[in-house]
Amino acid sequence: MNKITLIFSLVLSLMFQAKPINDSIDFTDHINRVLWDDCDACGCAAGSGSSGFESLLNPQFIGIKYFAQHYKAKENMFVKDLSQDQYFNTLQVWGKIPVTKNLSVYASLPFHFHEKKTMQGDINISGIGDLNVMGIYRLMNSKDNFHQLNGGLGVKVPLGKFDEKGISGVNPSFQLGTGSWDYQAALNYKFQKNKLALLVNTDYTVKTVNKKHYRFGNQWNYAATGFYQIAGNEKTIFSAKAGLQGEVYDKNKQFNEVLPNTAGSALYGKLGFEASYKKFSLGGEVMLPAYSNLAGGDIEARSRFSVFINFGI
Template identity: 25%
Template sequence: MKKLFFIMAILMPAGVFACDICGCSASGYQLGILPQYHKNFIGLRYGYRQFRSTHPTELGNTMNHESREFYHTTELWGRWYATKRLQLFAFVPFQYFKREEGKSITTVSGLGDITLMANYTFLDNNWDLSRKWHHVFQAGGGIKLPTGKTGIPDEGGNIYQNFQPGSRSTDFVVNAVYTMRRGKWGINTDASYRINTANKESYQFGNRFNTSIRGFLYQPVSKTVALQPYAGVMYEHAAGDRQDRKTKDYTGGEMVHTSIGADVYFKRFSAGVQAQLPVYQHLSDGYNHSYARVSATVNFFF
């Protein structure tokens, strides 16, 4: 999802460099309110994030200055029921990043790291219409593959670890999703934890933990159209990054967002938008600042 990480520059002529302060493309994975949870689907979702980074003189800069990072992610994703209780997910992201620092502009783009996941339904009583309260609990995990494009230099020839479409590492994800509903009203909560491994350059992004809770209303508008508005709170935490098994200073952090959004369902299609506003953040010891985020999704059910 969606954090910033401060990384000290590695001064090697032909090595791998890190931006002294800038945004990070790696994030956690959250499923949220799954659309039409009992059906297969394929869809596209888009996310936009923006950050401001301060580069202080104590890091070797000749003067205090700032940069801005803009992250665009377009992701093909889908779900397939292998059995009645076992769901398989795939996420294929395409990344476009832009960094502005003074008159210098750096852009990178390419395929991101593909993630494969499986969730098992441990509890589901939606079939029992005699019950007033309905519950669905699913949990599972998966693997993030090092398929993303890497090694893209900036105008000065530096290669930033945390400004690449891919991370060059194989990582592991565990997650859980719980939904409780009574009539048209419901509560959804989810949590995910990503365990990152070191890449070929011995750089290891810190492990990530994300959790959220949101309330929603499922409101049929006609026989073929339904609207589902929702609002909630999300918490994100990242441990410090490591280089050659040593924790990097000024990495990691945490933040809290409020979120509001809505999905509309029409026959075999759904579309949704969401906005997130940070209400608390402490990233890279305060050297980074996250702005509001927006996302949009379109799905087809089959």
């Protein structure tokens, strides 16, 4: 719990210790370019939902993001220690296009390249993941622009390959896709004043049965992230961010039978930065687990890292 306390204290200090500055620079566009972490945990190459999106207020853009995850898992049933390293890597193309004043459409297409190290040798898979599409609607915007609330409904199109053999391992999410049509609902709240911003997000993904009669468990994500603008002018902005992000997974099923050791949850602390120059924005983030209980303890979350570059169009 020390990690949770440290990160949470940092967020609170950013929110409450910084004093309002009348001549501060408005970094709305900069915060608006902070995007989703579009990957499930545990590799969730099953790739459906997201692990919480940072903002639903992005201007029109195209971008590329790299996202890496590291887990430790049991090698086999006769090994007590978590000795197997599993690496999940995703390179993702995304974009967001406004349709009306309050309605936008977001889409992302990932390319996964995953690896796990076993006693029999390394196992690698790579290929296109599942396509995500979401409609985003602005539900509320205060007159002073300090508060904003957005909602979204989305669908995941099963373009990624689902390998039935992969579900026999410790981590059945060692896949390129779920093989199923999955559906997501999301809410995003933003508070911004002067050089401070706070984003609170939650989303829930309903996963359906695929052609192999396998169903990944539904997923709930939540996150709170604080931002503070360190420097900036009319063209350039640099800010730091810190927060917490949690994920909860329901049990997987096959032929409608519940599979043991497939549910779990994890909580991460995260630190990162965002920088922008004119229409370009660059960001990076490191996440470390404060709590991990995945697959009945057979999998342990270790670390995550992401970096993105976007261009406003």
